[in-house]
Amino acid sequence: MKLKEETTEKLQYHFPEGFWWGSSASATQTEGAADIDGKGKNIWDHWYEIEPNRFFNAVGPQDTSQFYYKYKEDIKLMKEIGHNSFRLSISWSRMFPKGKGEVNKKAVDFYNSVIDEMVETGIEPFVNLYHFDMPMALQDIGGWENRDTVDAFEGYAATCFQLFGDRVAKWFTHNEPIVPVEGGYLYNFHYPNIVDFKKAVQVGYHTILSSAKAIKKYRDMNMDGKIGIILNLTPSYPRSQNPADLKASKIADAFFNRSFLDPSVKGEFPSDLVAILKTEGFMPAMAAGDLDIIQQNTVDLLGINYYQPRRVKAKEHARNPDAPFLPELYFDHYEMPGRKMNVHRGWEIYEKGIYDILMNVKENYGNIECFISENGMGVEGEERFRDENGMIQDDYRIEFISEHLKWVHKAISEGSNVWGYHLWTFMDNWSWSNAYKNRYGFVSVNLEKDAERTVKKSGHWFKKVANMNGF
Numbered sequence: 001m002k003l004k005e006e007t008t009e010k011l012q013y014h015f016p017e018g019f020w021w022g023s024s025a026s027a028t029q030t031e032g033a034a035d036i037d038g039k040g041k042n043i044w045d046h047w048y049e050i051e052p053n054r055f056f057n058a059v060g061p062q063d064t065s066q067f068y069y070k071y072k073e074d075i076k077l078m079k080e081i082g083h084n085s086f087r088l089s090i091s092w093s094r095m096f097p098k099g100k101g102e103v104n105k106k107a108v109d110f111y112n113s114v115i116d117e118m119v120e121t122g123i124e125p126f127v128n129l130y131h132f133d134m135p136m137a138l139q140d141i142g143g144w145e146n147r148d149t150v151d152a153f154e155g156y157a158a159t160c161f162q163l164f165g166d167r168v169a170k171w172f173t174h175n176e177p178i179v180p181v182e183g184g185y186l187y188n189f190h191y192p193n194i195v196d197f198k199k200a201v202q203v204g205y206h207t208i209l210s211s212a213k214a215i216k217k218y219r220d221m222n223m224d225g226k227i228g229i230i231l232n233l234t235p236s237y238p239r240s241q242n243p244a245d246l247k248a249s250k251i252a253d254a255f256f257n258r259s260f261l262d263p264s265v266k267g268e269f270p271s272d273l274v275a276i277l278k279t280e281g282f283m284p285a286m287a288a289g290d291l292d293i294i295q296q297n298t299v300d301l302l303g304i305n306y307y308q309p310r311r312v313k314a315k316e317h318a319r320n321p322d323a324p325f326l327p328e329l330y331f332d333h334y335e336m337p338g339r340k341m342n343v344h345r346g347w348e349i350y351e352k353g354i355y356d357i358l359m360n361v362k363e364n365y366g367n368i369e370c371f372i373s374e375n376g377m378g379v380e381g382e383e384r385f386r387d388e389n390g391m392i393q394d395d396y397r398i399e400f401i402s403e404h405l406k407w408v409h410k411a412i413s414e415g416s417n418v419w420g421y422h423l424w425t426f427m428d429n430w431s432w433s434n435a436y437k438n439r440y441g442f443v444s445v446n447l448e449k450d451a452e453r454t455v456k457k458s459g460h461w462f463k464k465v466a467n468m469n470g471f
Helices: 043-050 067-080 105-121 147-164 178-185 197-220 243-266 271-280 290-296 352-364 395-413 457-468
Strands: 020-024 085-089 124-130 170-175 226-232 236-238 301-305 310-313 370-374 418-424 443-446 452-455
Touching: 020 124, 020 370, 020 457, 067 105, 067 452, 085 418, 105 124, 105 147, 124 147, 147 170, 147 197, 170 197, 170 301, 178 197, 178 226, 178 243, 197 226, 197 243, 197 290, 226 243, 226 370, 236 243, 243 271, 243 310, 301 352, 352 370, 352 395, 395 418, 395 457
Parallel strands: 020 085, 020 418, 085 124, 124 170, 170 226, 226 301, 236 310, 301 370, 370 418
Antiparallel strands: 443 452
16 A cells, blocks of 8 residues: 655645545444334343443433434534544344344334435445344343354344445444453453353354354355454553563463454464463364354454553462453553553553554554554543533544554555544444443533534544545
């Protein structure tokens, strides 16, 4: 990929022609309308019903940002702030209230309308099939623990390809599939709140298998487009170059990055991770032919979500033989002195991480076509930055985006096959158990005023960047 030769005085960073400028969002976090027009319950609807105290200010998924009602207004606003692409997800439980069986016609009408509106407005739809929102009817039989869910996902995917594939040319099977494993089966921040490493491994394995089967189905149907996966890649930096620290970082990388990256892009699981699973007695249940399906159905396109680095060091304390097995039995987390922080989210800001990921993909994963599918900055109490004209002056977000884009630009200049940048997210949205605590959007959503939309300073800035294809 070549950067455009000509630059203007103003543009220090010019991006390739056709670069994908936009943002990302998910169904459960934006649609609202959680229990109308035939939508079935998903795990978030259920968890909020039984434990509303686990959600910030007890705000649940029933209202969220009302994209279900306001999508025409929102898509128009996307175009106004420079989007040429937008990644949404389809709600599995809206399409199939029971996870399988009869498709919900009202859901089909809704997604057809959204996709048509985007195409007519000149925004390319990037469509993701699974974003943490398991239909409750399938969770009742174990969710991703149960192989039947893999078959149900394959059927759901095929239905979506058939219904929408004439207008959608970029599909993604899963968003951040490691997160439901971590949240639901290791660290208790997603439903079903289980701490069980054996189940976690099975869930991860079935998720990868479901992705490969959906990709196979897409190709068997001779669809005209590309299909990929979206992974949150979190570089694991060692505390030092000491062999023990280096080993710790490599193992952390195997657990949290290569566990999904290797099978998705290379068609095989990392040998060091497999060795640990065998040693510890945690190999998943597999069926004959599974590994061939995974091997033969790798992705065309890789979405990369990047927020923060992971810093690790060699294990410093002896293992408690009675404690549940967790990846941290192989490494300790490490806080780098003097690190730059987003104090609102408690996350380190390390812009170079985005470049390191892109270089790793270039050098070790065949330089597969990729794009930054999420990157963003959540800030609590953003209302305090609203000026007398009603605009949120989020200069910190402009700085965050531009500093990351500089490193993306450097990666492109060194040959990275990266084709776009999508911010998380278009408008402030409901963020799982954090609800509306941290705001991420180019557009603010006023929950007190019928979810009224107002473009922030960053949205106006982004429009200029997208229109000039650089900054």
